[in-house]
Every structure is written in structure tokens, then in C-alpha cells.
Amino acid sequence: MMCYPPTPPFSIFMCPHPFLPNFQACHAHSLHPLVYNKSRSLSLRKHQFVGENAAMISMGCLTGFWIIALLTLHGSDVGESKGNSLNEPDIPFPPARPTPQNLAAICHQGQGRPRYPASFFSRSGGSRYRRLGNTINRLESWYRSCCSEQESQILCCTTQAWKETLSQFCVEEYSTKTLAYECCEGRGDARWICFNSELPNPDYNPTLGYTAPAVPPQPEFTFNASAC
Structure with missing residues (x-):
């Protein structure tokens, strides 16, 4: 799973560059109010969808990171314990004191x-x-x-x-x-x-x-x- 940063919402309508004439008119007057409101609603919903997906992806990546980290630590412990078992002979010590029972x-x-x-x-x-x-x-x-x-x-x-x-x-x-x-x-x-x-x-x-x-x-x- 690839993790990417969230992307901004896509524009539905193309308007002139903000520094060009009639930019405000394009956004405020050129669009019919119904079309403008609908496009704004779609843009907001798309932004919310992208944001939610980005959050889910981030959580998934974070969970995957911790799983890998825990597995790595466990593997190092297992490797260490195997090394000890190979390097240290198993000698039952100390011997018990003799008793009537043993x-x-x-x-x-x-x-x-x-x-x-x-x-x-x-x-x-x-x-x-x-x-x-x-x-x-x-x-x-x-x-x-x-x-x-x-x-x-x-x-x-x-x-x-x-x-x-x-x-x-x-x-x-x-x-x-x-x-x-x-x-x-x-x-x-x-x-x-x-x-x-x-x-x-x-x-x-x-x-x-x-x-x-x-x-x-x-x-x-x-x-x-x-x-x-």
C-alpha cells in the first residue's frame, strides 16, 4: 500500500487567473446561483471524501509501521535467545544436597x-x-x-x-x-x-x-x- 499526502479538491469550473480581470465576476456573478451552489457543494463533498480517505490511508500506514516494528523487535529477541542457547552450555547447577529422600x-x-x-x-x-x-x-x-x-x-x-x-x-x-x-x-x-x-x-x-x-x-x- 502506497501512502500519499492528501490532495486538494478538484475545481469543477475554470475561471480566469485571480490577477486577471473579471475574476470576481466569474465566481460571484457569471455562474447561476443554483449552479454555483451545486458546484460548491460537490467541491466540499469531494474535499471531505479526499480528506477522509487520506486519514484512513495515514492510519493504515501508521498501523503497518507499528506491526513491522513489533515484528522486528520480536525477531531480535528470538535471535538473541537462540544465540544464548547456543553459546551457554546447559549444565544443571548447583547439585542438591544429599538427603534421605534423594x-x-x-x-x-x-x-x-x-x-x-x-x-x-x-x-x-x-x-x-x-x-x-x-x-x-x-x-x-x-x-x-x-x-x-x-x-x-x-x-x-x-x-x-x-x-x-x-x-x-x-x-x-x-x-x-x-x-x-x-x-x-x-x-x-x-x-x-x-x-x-x-x-x-x-x-x-x-x-x-x-x-x-x-x-x-x-x-x-x-x-x-x-x-x-
């Missing part, structure tokens, strides 16, 4: 939860995500070790493994020049409460159809049974 899943469904080998990450950047992935790999390895302990000590062992893993994660966070993970700023119970909040997988549920790949061996975890 302990069975920790020990029996570990192979159905994600692992993060080096091939999972892009070569450029993403050091924070590598630390997150390595932390999960270490914790799952230590959970497997704890689940071989006596049943009465499994919960204590997995809890120690959880705290030690996250403590090492915080040490790694502070060894970089970037801002450390917010929960690492806490001390004592405040740190563990922070890590155990806003959990992506509090029940340690497995991913349907997923089998964990092999990852490099992790340092052995030393369980302190006397601290239970």
Missing part, C-alpha cells in the same frame, strides 16, 4: 545423569562452564564411591563429598580473574544453604534415554567416617 536416586540412577567430557565444550571461552562441568563429574564419581560404603554411612559420606566438591569449586572460582560464583562468598552454613537453593534437579532424576559417557578419572575421595 539418596536412592543418587546411588542407583547415576548413569542416567549428565557428564561433561572435554568434547562437550567449545574450544573458545566458557571456562566457567568447564568448572561447572568438572565439578559435576567429580561429584558423581565421589557419589559412586560413597554408595559402596555401609548403608548407615552412605548419607554421611555423600554429604561430605557434596561439601568437599563445592569447596574445591569455590577455590577454583577464586583462582580466576572473573567474579566468583555468588554462593562461594558465604561462609559455613550460609554457603551450603545458598548452594542448596534454586536447584535444577533436587531429586537427582535421570535424563530419559541418556547414558553417561566415560570421563577422565577423578581424584579419590577420602571419607571421614569419624565425622559422621
Whole structure:
């Protein structure tokens, strides 16, 4: 749809130029009153018709402009969200603290939860995500070790493994020049409460159809049974 400015009404009768003689006579006296009034009425109606159409066209153009603007903004948002989903690996973090309710899943469904080998990450950047992935790999390895302990000590062992893993994660966070993970700023119970909040997988549920790949061996975890 093309948008044009409104045009003035068309003249029905041709008269001399305003600066030529008899111009007023042409408009005031030469035309019969009935003809003059009729032509004036037609001119006014035509002017009103043109004005209304110009207004409708202007409104249509304005509406079309806003529709295009909104679609453009929506497209930019979609494009931005796709970029984030491609650039930021999906790593469920932080891991939940072991409890009597999720302990069975920790020990029996570990192979159905994600692992993060080096091939999972892009070569450029993403050091924070590598630390997150390595932390999960270490914790799952230590959970497997704890689940071989006596049943009465499994919960204590997995809890120690959880705290030690996250403590090492915080040490790694502070060894970089970037801002450390917010929960690492806490001390004592405040740190563990922070890590155990806003959990992506509090029940340690497995991913349907997923089998964990092999990852490099992790340092052995030393369980302190006397601290239970």
C-alpha cells in the first residue's frame, strides 16, 4: 500500500487567473446561483471524501509501521535467545544436597545423569562452564564411591563429598580473574544453604534415554567416617 499526502479538491469550473480581470465576476456573478451552489457543494463533498480517505490511508500506514516494528523487535529477541542457547552450555547447577529422600536416586540412577567430557565444550571461552562441568563429574564419581560404603554411612559420606566438591569449586572460582560464583562468598552454613537453593534437579532424576559417557578419572575421595 502506497501512502500519499492528501490532495486538494478538484475545481469543477475554470475561471480566469485571480490577477486577471473579471475574476470576481466569474465566481460571484457569471455562474447561476443554483449552479454555483451545486458546484460548491460537490467541491466540499469531494474535499471531505479526499480528506477522509487520506486519514484512513495515514492510519493504515501508521498501523503497518507499528506491526513491522513489533515484528522486528520480536525477531531480535528470538535471535538473541537462540544465540544464548547456543553459546551457554546447559549444565544443571548447583547439585542438591544429599538427603534421605534423594539418596536412592543418587546411588542407583547415576548413569542416567549428565557428564561433561572435554568434547562437550567449545574450544573458545566458557571456562566457567568447564568448572561447572568438572565439578559435576567429580561429584558423581565421589557419589559412586560413597554408595559402596555401609548403608548407615552412605548419607554421611555423600554429604561430605557434596561439601568437599563445592569447596574445591569455590577455590577454583577464586583462582580466576572473573567474579566468583555468588554462593562461594558465604561462609559455613550460609554457603551450603545458598548452594542448596534454586536447584535444577533436587531429586537427582535421570535424563530419559541418556547414558553417561566415560570421563577422565577423578581424584579419590577420602571419607571421614569419624565425622559422621
